[in-house]
Amino acid sequence: AAGERQFAATGSAKRAFAGLAKSATGGYGLTVQSKAMQPRQPAFSATGLPIRRNRDGFTLVELMVVFAIIGLLVGLLLPALARSKGRAHEVHCRKNQRDLFLAWSMYADENEGRLPAVKGGSFAGADRWVSGWLDFTSSPDNTNALYLTDERFSQVGPYVSDAPAVYRCPSDRTTVNLADGAHPRVRSVSMNCWLNYTGTEPIGEDEYRVFRNINSIFSPSPSELWVLIDERPDSINDGMFITNLKNRGNLAKLVDFPAGWHNRGAGITYADGHSEIKRWEDERTTPELKPTQLLRLDVLSPGNRDVAWLQKHSSSRRSIPADGLQ
Template identity: 40%
Template sequence: MSMQPANSPDRRCRRAAFTLLELLLVIGILGGLTALLFPALVRARQQTQAIACMNNSRQLALAWQMYADDHDGVLVPNLHGSETRRGRNPNNWVSGWMDWTSSSDNTNTTFLTDPYYARLAPYTMRSARLYKCPADQYRSRQNPGPRVRSISMNAALGAGNKTNFAGWVPPFFFALRLTDIQTPPPALAWLFVDEHPDSINDGCFFLNPWQSGSDASWRDLPASYHRGAAGFAFADGHAEIKKWVDPRTPQPVRMGDFPGLAVPHSEDYEWMANRTPRQ
């Protein structure tokens, strides 16, 4: 009977090889580690997106301030309505209309970076990324590319089309100059906001500060990209992430037009209303 030496190649291979049980054990350990680490990785990614969102908003707020400084304190125009579609009226802080159709407005960065269409473009280094929250990953089923903008400006800041607000009592207030922002002061007056994907269209976010309490109703709806929170920039140049407390504020994305939402006694609506310029 022949005996293989203890250090023969066959015996070394058998000792070095995994048994099926050992392989399954390793796979189980790796699976457990992945399950433990994955939530932390997701949270880290979300935190990175929130920081990038605030940086974008802060740079847009700085551009807004620089424009006013160069124009004797006059705020950049902030038009609303269909006249912003396809760059029909280029005298605006931004042009284009976001929706879920195949319209080229959804993917056309020219309306953000060309000074002819976007009055803030010279102050943003013509950077299109500033207008898009990095957490906004939604795309139209009818359009191959991502939408280019997720940020809107407070309707109360800058000259706009006032005809849509005729008859409001008290009248809707438009701050036309930096010095018009008194109540609340610039540090408390919100300027830019992440707008809900179904709500965003023109570059203007409308909220009536007098329509609160039992009459509170979202005409435009803020987004909830950051784990139930939205990015804001303020007229003094600072940015923050606001966590919503009213469960009615974070609404699902349905890829359709936002119909409006009555939210009587909403703390979130009150929070934005109290930070909307008024007389």
């Protein structure tokens, strides 16, 4: 009886073991596979990069790739944003000058065609288109908006909308230091000195036309004769921009210097009302800007094509005696 029980127990164990083998392998028989016999996973992929078994973070290589992509995108986007901002400033600059031109033409319309006067010097009065003398000092002229808007000091002031902001190019960030801190200067625009010049210093009017009346503008034509221009912050002072018409070619001079805010270009508005950004070609026209340091004016610039352009579009040679109608 004892032997039968031992045999039964042994048989039961074998059947149970066989059942386990069948359930694990899908058939009868014993399949034994130790841990040491399991196939090893490769440490590196076919591309040579390490296989990550823990997905909870990023590897250093992945982070470096992400940062490189971000840097590339920033490098591509920043110049585009800068160009877009520059274009916006150009549009704003031209709009400001068109508003000033409208005031200039309205003054002429209400004064029988007579143009606003252009006069040099620091004297403030109602006998000129604007008053004031700009520099880098703490002089009140640098920040006095009344010199641009009040009829006691500006002939066009009463006609200007959105004053005094229109007198300044948005790209001009020049400031002066006053007792209470830094303040922007009020003006960056000047007027062609050949438009009703009333100063006492000779500018060559014995040989070249000074246009007194809007109806006298014919050579250059209104679409060729410039009225307003952006002037460099280290060149601007009074409200007139002088172009020397007598000295030409190898004797050419830059008396006042135009601005180069817009990719070496300045806003310019013509007597027919249209405006543009004029790009300067000669590097001598746009020297390095040194903050708070005034530029030396009235300098020789032989063969400067920009001077030749300004001469062509500022006035023309007289064909009548100097004491005749201008």
